[in-house]
Amino acid sequence: MSDTQLRGYVPTLIAGCLGVFVAQVAYSLPASVLGTIQQDLGISGAQLTWVSAAFAAAMVLFELTFGVFGDMFGRKQLLLGGLAVLIVGEVVTLLGASNVHALWVGQAIAGIGAGALYPISLTMIAALAPDSVTRARSIALWAGFLSIGAAVSPIAAGSLAESGHWKSSFWIPIGLAVLALLASLGAKNSSAPEGRKLDLPGQFALIIGLLALVWALTQGSEDGYGRGEIVAGFVIAAVFLVAFVVNEIRTPSPLIHLDLFANRAFAITGIVAVLGMFAYLAICFSMTMFLGTVIHIGAVYIGILFLVIQIPALLLVPLVAKLIHSVSPQWVLTAGFACIAVAAFWASRFDAHSFLDAHGAPHDADFVVFIAPMVLNGVGFALTVGSITAVAINAVPLRLAGMASATTNLLRDFGFALGPVLGGAIYNSIANRRLHSGLDAALAKAAHQGFTVLGRPLDAHVPTGAVMGALHGIAEGGGAVAVNSVPVLSDPKTGKPFVDMPAALHELAFSSLSHAFNVTFLVAAICALVSAVLAAVGLAGAKSASEQAVELGTDVIHQVAGVAEDVQPV
Numbered sequence: 290m291s292d293t294q295l296r297g298y299v300p301t302l303i304a305g306c307l308g309v310f311v312a313q314v315a316y317s318l319p320a321s322v323l324g325t326i327q328q329d330l331g332i333s334g335a336q337l338t339w340v341s342a343a344f345a346a347a348m349v350l351f352e353l354t355f356g357v358f359g360d361m362f363g364r365k366q367l368l369l370g371g372l373a374v375l376i377v378g379e380v381v382t383l384l385g386a387s388n389v390h391a392l393w394v395g396q397a398i399a400g401i402g403a404g405a406l407y408p409i410s411l412t413m414i415a416a417l418a419p420d421s422v423t424r425a426r427s428i429a430l431w432a433g434f435l436s437i438g439a440a441v442s443p444i445a446a447g448s449l450a451e452s453g454h455w456k457s458s459f460w461i462p463i464g465l466a467v468l469a470l471l472a473s474l475g476a477k478n479s480s481a482p483e484g485r486k487l488d489l490p491g492q493f494a495l496i497i498g499l500l501a502l503v504w505a506l507t508q509g510s511e512d513g514y515g516r517g518e519i520v521a522g523f524v525i526a527a528v529f530l531v532a533f534v535v536n537e538i539r540t541p542s543p544l545i546h547l548d549l550f551a552n553r554a555f556a557i558t559g560i561v562a563v564l565g566m567f568a569y570l571a572i573c574f575s576m577t578m579f580l581g582t583v584i585h586i587g588a589v590y591i592g593i594l595f596l597v598i599q600i601p602a603l604l605l606v607p608l609v610a611k612l613i614h615s616v617s618p619q620w621v622l623t624a625g626f627a628c629i630a631v632a633a634f635w636a637s638r639f640d641a642h643s644f645l646d647a648h649g650a651p652h653d654a655d656f657v658v659f660i661a662p663m664v665l666n667g668v669g670f671a672l673t674v675g676s677i678t679a680v681a682i683n684a685v686p687l688r689l690a691g692m693a694s695a696t697t698n699l700l701r702d703f704g705f706a707l708g709p710v711l712g713g714a715i716y717n718s719i720a721n722r723r724l725h726s727g728l729d730a731a732l733a734k735a736a737h738q739g740f741t742v743l744g745r746p747l748d749a750h751v752p753t754g755a756v757m758g759a760l761h762g763i764a765e766g767g768g769a770v771a772v773n774s775v776p777v778l779s780d781p782k783t784g785k786p787f788v789d790m791p792a793a794l795h796e797l798a799f800s801s802l803s804h805a806f807n808v809t810f811l812v813a814a815i816c817a818l819v820s821a822v823l824a825a826v827g828l829a830g831a832k833s834a835s836e837q838a839v840e841l842g843t844d845v846i847h848q849v850a851g852v853a854e855d856v857q858p859v
Contacts (some may be wrong), residue, residue, distance in 0.1 A: 301417050304476035306434040307469035308368050308410035312403040313438030315375055315462040316344060319396070320457060320573070321443035321592040323772060324581020325450040327774055332389050334770035335511035335722070338713030341574065343393045345706035346503050347400030347409070353544045353699055354492045355405040356412065361487070364413040365478040367405050372470045375402030379463045382587050386456040399462070408698075416479045416592050433603070447592030455588070486542035491533055495544070498529030499703075503710050510717035511768055546697050554684035555693065557851050561702040561820040562677050562697055568817035569670050570708025571809065573598060573632050575716065576659060579636075579806045581769055583799065583843035584644045590646065592654040596665050601667035602674075609675045618680045619828035625672030625820035632666035633814035641803035669817070680828065720769035720798075720805035727797050728764050733758055735791030742786050743777065755790050764794070768831035769805070772798035 319326070319340055327337050358369040378399025385391020414431055418424035446458035505514075505522030512519060537543040550556045576594060579587040610693040612621050636659065644655045740747040740756050747756065764772050773795060780787045 291350050292569045297319065298417055298419065298423075298477070300472075301477045302414055302430070302474035304368060304469070304473035305363075305410040305414040305427075306431050307465075307472055308372065308406045309431055310434040310438040311372065311462060311469045312406035312410070313435050314442040314465055315379065315399050315427045316403055318442040318446045318458060318462060318594065318597060319344075321447040321581070321588045322450045322455045322578050323577055324585060325455045325588050327582045327770060328585065329455070330387070330389055331767070331771060331775060333511055333767045334578075334582070334713065334717040335391050335507050335768070337578075337770065338507050338510075338709055339393050340389070340396060341709040342503060342507060342706070342713070343397040344403070345702075345703075345709060348498065349699065349702045349706045350499055351401055351404035352408055352702060353469045353490075353695060354487065356366035356408045356695060357487055357544075358405075359409045359412060359850040360480055362481050363478045364409050364416070365473070365476050367409045368413065368473055368476070369470060369740070371374070371402045371405030371409065372466050372473065373402070373667040375399050375406065375472070376463055376466045378402055379466070380457050383463070384457040386459065397818065408695075409785065413476065414480055417477055423435035434515070436599055436602050440603070443595035444589065447590070449587035450588035454834070458574040460776030466586045479714070488536070488540055488542055488544045489546045491536045494529045494533035494536055497528050498533055501529065502526035503706070506710050510714040511721060514718070529650035545699070548790050549685060549693060549696060552684050554828055555681055557823055558677055558681045558684065558697060559700045561622065561673075561823050562700040563707070564823075565622075565629065565673055565677075566627050566701050566704030566705040566815045567711065568626075568633060568813040568820065569666060569673075570705050571712035571813040571816075572636060572662075574709045574712050575809045575813070576636065576663065578713075578716065579639075579641065580644075580656060580659070583641050583773060583802045583806065585774070586644065586651050586656050587653050590653055594656065594659055597660055597663045598667040598670070601664065601671045605668065605671040609671055612672075612676075617828075618676050618683075619824055621676045621825035622673055622680065622828065625669045625676065626817045626824060628665050628672065630669075630814045630817035630821060632662040632669065633817055635665070635811050636661040637807045637814060638680055639807070641799060642805070666744045675784050699790045712813070713714045714808045715812055716802070716805040717768065717770070719808055723801035723804065724764060724769045724772065724798055727801075728761065728794075731791070731797045732760060734793040735760070738791070738793070740791065741789045743768060743789065747788060751788075759787060760794060764798075769798040769801045773802055832857065 294716055323337055323340065326332075326340060353366060355371070378395050378397070378401070380395075382392055382395030382397060385395060411428065411431055414427050415424055426752075442461065445461055446455065449455055449458045501522050505519050505526060509516070509519040510524070514520075534547065537547050550559065563792075573595070574751055578589055580591055581588065609621070639658065644652055646652045678693075678697050678701075681693045685693045736753060736757065740751075740753075742748075761779055763775065763778060767775070772790065776789055777789050778787045779785060
């Protein structure tokens with residue numbers, strides 16, 4: 290590379306790496322402080338799930354269209370715009386951090402910005418690289434910045450939460466995004482408008498369909514899936530997703546070429562991308578909620594566990610690239626999903642009671658039992674996430690490699706989005722159902738034992754019916770997560786302590802949540818195991834990248850499969 294080429298490309302490389310770093314910091318940051326947010330705001334499990342789901346859903350919904358926007362109108366402009374939108378979202382989050390609805394809005398806006406940054410930051414690097422060697426090294430650097438962002442942000446946020454400043458953690462992505470915005474001004478622009486058109490009907494149908502699905506899954510876990518509005522949500526989701534499929538078949542410029550799924554290897558890869566990545570992130574999300582909202586272990590320890598998950602991704606990328614070239618991807622994927630399945634099953638064996646000391650307080654040091662399964666989860670992720678896109682692009686004609694990669698990335702990110710959404714729906718519905726089934730008995734036991742306020746017997750003039758009604762109200766309205774996290778109920782009018790949470794009711798909620806998370810981990814294990822079996826059986830006969838290159842008499846497939854564009858840890 291000449292000095293002139295280097296001077297033109299380096300600012301673009303810096304801009305792309307900083308862009309994806311900022312996006313990943315913003316995406317990963319709330320993970321370690323969800324428990325602190327819940328305790329501070331006193332919100333229900335479904336409301337807490339939306340804090341993560343709003344960002345992930347918005348990111349997935351706009352990712353494909355932003356790729357087209359960048360090709361048509363300029364990638365540098367979209368990178369700058371994505372950073373600006375992310376800043377706005379994080380500012381809204383910061384200013385409204387005391388209100389859960391403002392948190393949702395802020396994280397959704399930030400997710401839209403990230404939806405632009407992920408594809409564009411990589412595309413502008415790859416498009417301007419002067420040769421294949423520089424491109425491969427630059428993309429590896431891009432992936433490294435992404436992994437570092439995923440590793441450091443939960444620890445930073447957790448440290449602030451431990452010192453009582455969790456809201457201040459949202460200054461981190463704001464400051465980083467401002468720096469990235471300034472650094473990106475010197476980047477070179479690029480575009481590829483030929484043959485690219487916006488698919489507005491497809492985008493609209495996808496947005497409405499997926500939003501309705503996410504809302505119905507999340508809210509139904511708290512309100513009940515039989516309620517009319519929840520059923521209506523599923524119906525709307527089905528109608529618009531079917532409309533999306535019909536539109537993609539008929540339009541000349543689809544967001545997704547559905548005929549790609551006629552290829553068996555590509556179809557199998559798409560299925561395991563959704564199932565396997567759901568399993569991976571469901572484990573991460575459930576670990577966060579299990580330790581943070583159930584046991585109330587310190588947020589910094591949860592941040593350490595996220596670092597543990599990312600270490601394999603940082604260390605194994607070179608090994609995985611070699612495996613993809615020399616070993617059938619059938620076995621790389623099978624081994625990776627098997628690791629995720631074992632990690633999930635291992636985590637499902639933990640009993641929340643064992644994390645408490647003799648006085649019922651959380652014993653922070655016990656978080657170490659999660660280290661081994663989280664390392665295994667990270668190993669599985671490192672083996673699978675790079676292999677999925679390699680298999681997809683090797684399964685189709687070279688002229689469709691770009692579309693195959695984009696489609697697989699969308700399916701993978703949809704699996705990521707389902708991690709908190711579907712995982713939250715599972716544990717919320719199970720925990721709340723068990724809480725409601727034992728609520729009357731727990732309240733009767735509490736009344737028999739006598740109510741207290743701040744540890745002293747409740748004033749005899751306070752009507753028992755009013756106390757029972759207040760306790761029943763928080764159980765019905767907030768669910769198991771709220772009951773488990775509220776030590777004292779306050780009078781809504783005066784703000785003064787009204788009654789302590791009875792031990793019987795707290796134990797019911799705690800046990801219900803422990804069981805619910807065990808089931809959620811087990812569901813993740815089953816999904817990962819199904820993915821491993823599908824990869825082993827459905828990809829039988831799949832060839833390594835080097836074998837593909839020999840058969841085609843070219844090294845193009847070999848180079849494409851080695852690109853780390855799909856390494857996107859969380």
